[in-house]
Amino acid sequence: MTAELLINVTPSETRVAYLDNGILQEIHIEREAKRGLVGNIYKGRVSRVLPGMQAAFIDIGLDKSAFLHASDIVPHTECVAGEEQKKFHVKNISELVRPGQDLMVQVVKDPLGTKGARLTTDITLPSRYLVFMPGASHVGVSQRIESEAERTRLKKVVNQYCDDQGGFIIRTAAEGISDTELARDAAFLKRLWAKVCKRKKRHQTRIKLYGEIALAARVLRDFVEAPLDHIRVDSVSTYESLLEFTAEYVPELTEKLEHYSGKQPIFDLYDVENEIQRAMDRKVALKSGGYLIIDQTEAMTTVDINTGAFVGHRNLEETIFNTNIEATQVIARQLRLRNLGGIIIIDFIDMNNEEHRRRVLHTLESAMSKDRVKCSINGFSSLGLVEMTRKRTRESLEHILCGKCPTCLGRGTVKTPDTVCYEIMREIVRVHHSYDSDSYLVYASPKVCEALKNEEAHALAEVEIFLGKSVKVQVEPLYTQEQFDVVLM
Known part of the structure; x- marks a missing residue:
C-alpha cells in the first residue's frame, strides 16, 4: 500500500x-x-441584524455580505460540554451586535451558490501541533490522543503558555512531540496573533487581517x-x-x-x-456490472444504487446484498472525490433480510471512517433510505469546475422538438390576434424546423387554414433547441 x-x-x-x-x-x-476563504480573518461591519433569524449580515469587503449566526458569536462554544452544555443558552442576536458595529470575524464556510460566507467570532489560528484560541483561558486535547498519560503530559506542557492572549487546543499530531517543539509552536502562534491585532488597529473596516496559507x-x-x-x-x-x-x-x-x-x-x-473527468459523470459504474446515479441539488445529494447488468450467481437476495456492499466503498470514495457535503440520501436496493441491512450499514460506516471530513450516518429510515450528513466547508468539485448549462439553465433537460413545435403554433395564433400581418416567418433550430416540415407539417397546415395566412419556416443554426422567433411578414 x-x-x-x-x-x-x-x-x-x-x-x-x-x-x-x-x-x-x-x-x-x-x-x-x-x-478559498475558510480560515481567513476579517475586520467587518454589521450591515443588517435579523432577530427573526437570530443572525446578522456582515460586510467584509466581498461581493456578498457574509452570514453570522448568534450561536457563532459566543467564544469557543465547541468547548462547552457535559452539564455546562445544558445550561448554555444562545443570547438574542440584538443583544450581541448592532448595525454599524465593527467585528473581527473568521470564515468557517466558503460562499456556496447564492449564499454568502459563514462567519464566527470564535477566532482560531492553527499550526503544526496546536490551535491558538484568542481570548480563551484553557487547554483542550484532541480526543484521538487516547493515552491518558500522554494527554496529561501535553496539557501540563501547553498550559504554561496560556495567558491573557488566549488558550490552545492540542492537535493529534502533537502526540509524542517534545516540549521544545510545542514551545516553538506556541510562540509562533502568539507572534502571528500579535500581527493580526496590530493590523486590526492600523486599518479601517472591511479589511482582511489574516489569510490562510x-x-x-x-x-x-x-x-x-x-x-x-x-x-x-x-x-x-x-x-x-x-x-x-x-x-x-x-x-x-x-x-x-x-x-x-x-x-x-x-x-x-x-x-x-481521466478520473477528474469521470467524477463529473452522473453515472458511476461498479465492477460487478451495477451502477450508481449521483444527483447533486441545492438542498441535498442523492445516490441511487442499481444492479444493472449484475445477475449474481445464487439468488436475487444475494445479488442485491453483494451490489449494496460493493456500492458502499464506491460511495465513500465518490463523496470524498467530489467533495459532496450537506445532507446525503442513499437509496440502496431494497433488502428484506435485516442482517443484510445491518452489514451494509456497518460496511458504509467503516468506509466513511477513512474520511477526514466529519460525517454522521443516521441508519435506515422507515422508507429504507440511509440518511447521512457530511460537513461542507467549500464548494464541491462540480461547482468548482462546472457552471449552469446555457441551454437548460441547470434543469438537466431540454424541451423536445415536438414540444417546441406546439409552442411555436400557439405563439403564431397569439401574434395573429395582436398584430395584423399577411404571413409569418418562423426562425428555429435545425431539429425543430425538421419536425415542423415533417412530423408536425399537418398540424402547421391546419394553423395556416385556421388563420388564413401562410407560415414559412427557416433554420437558424445558432439557435438552441428551445429558441425560436415568429416574425411578421
Whole structure:
C-alpha cells in the first residue's frame, strides 16, 4: 500500500491529488482568482441584524455580505460540554451586535451558490501541533490522543503558555512531540496573533487581517497525520517553497518531497485527469456490472444504487446484498472525490433480510471512517433510505469546475422538438390576434424546423387554414433547441 500527494501548479491554478494505492481519493483545486476563504480573518461591519433569524449580515469587503449566526458569536462554544452544555443558552442576536458595529470575524464556510460566507467570532489560528484560541483561558486535547498519560503530559506542557492572549487546543499530531517543539509552536502562534491585532488597529473596516496559507502548504499541514510515501511537485518554485515550509513546520515530510521533471504532465502519468473527468459523470459504474446515479441539488445529494447488468450467481437476495456492499466503498470514495457535503440520501436496493441491512450499514460506516471530513450516518429510515450528513466547508468539485448549462439553465433537460413545435403554433395564433400581418416567418433550430416540415407539417397546415395566412419556416443554426422567433411578414 502506498499513499502519494501529487501537486500540479500553473500560474493561475494549483491542484493537489491524494492517491491511495494508485487510486485517486481526493482532489483539491485552488484558483488564484477564486481562492478559498475558510480560515481567513476579517475586520467587518454589521450591515443588517435579523432577530427573526437570530443572525446578522456582515460586510467584509466581498461581493456578498457574509452570514453570522448568534450561536457563532459566543467564544469557543465547541468547548462547552457535559452539564455546562445544558445550561448554555444562545443570547438574542440584538443583544450581541448592532448595525454599524465593527467585528473581527473568521470564515468557517466558503460562499456556496447564492449564499454568502459563514462567519464566527470564535477566532482560531492553527499550526503544526496546536490551535491558538484568542481570548480563551484553557487547554483542550484532541480526543484521538487516547493515552491518558500522554494527554496529561501535553496539557501540563501547553498550559504554561496560556495567558491573557488566549488558550490552545492540542492537535493529534502533537502526540509524542517534545516540549521544545510545542514551545516553538506556541510562540509562533502568539507572534502571528500579535500581527493580526496590530493590523486590526492600523486599518479601517472591511479589511482582511489574516489569510490562510496557499493550497499546497495547507494540504501538507492537513495531511501530516496521513502515512504519505511520496509528495511529487511539478513546479520548481513551489517545490522550493514547500521545502522551506516543511523544514520549519513539518520536517518529517521534507525527505518525502520530490520535484517531478518528466515531460508527460504529472496528472496524465497517474491517470488523474481521466478520473477528474469521470467524477463529473452522473453515472458511476461498479465492477460487478451495477451502477450508481449521483444527483447533486441545492438542498441535498442523492445516490441511487442499481444492479444493472449484475445477475449474481445464487439468488436475487444475494445479488442485491453483494451490489449494496460493493456500492458502499464506491460511495465513500465518490463523496470524498467530489467533495459532496450537506445532507446525503442513499437509496440502496431494497433488502428484506435485516442482517443484510445491518452489514451494509456497518460496511458504509467503516468506509466513511477513512474520511477526514466529519460525517454522521443516521441508519435506515422507515422508507429504507440511509440518511447521512457530511460537513461542507467549500464548494464541491462540480461547482468548482462546472457552471449552469446555457441551454437548460441547470434543469438537466431540454424541451423536445415536438414540444417546441406546439409552442411555436400557439405563439403564431397569439401574434395573429395582436398584430395584423399577411404571413409569418418562423426562425428555429435545425431539429425543430425538421419536425415542423415533417412530423408536425399537418398540424402547421391546419394553423395556416385556421388563420388564413401562410407560415414559412427557416433554420437558424445558432439557435438552441428551445429558441425560436415568429416574425411578421
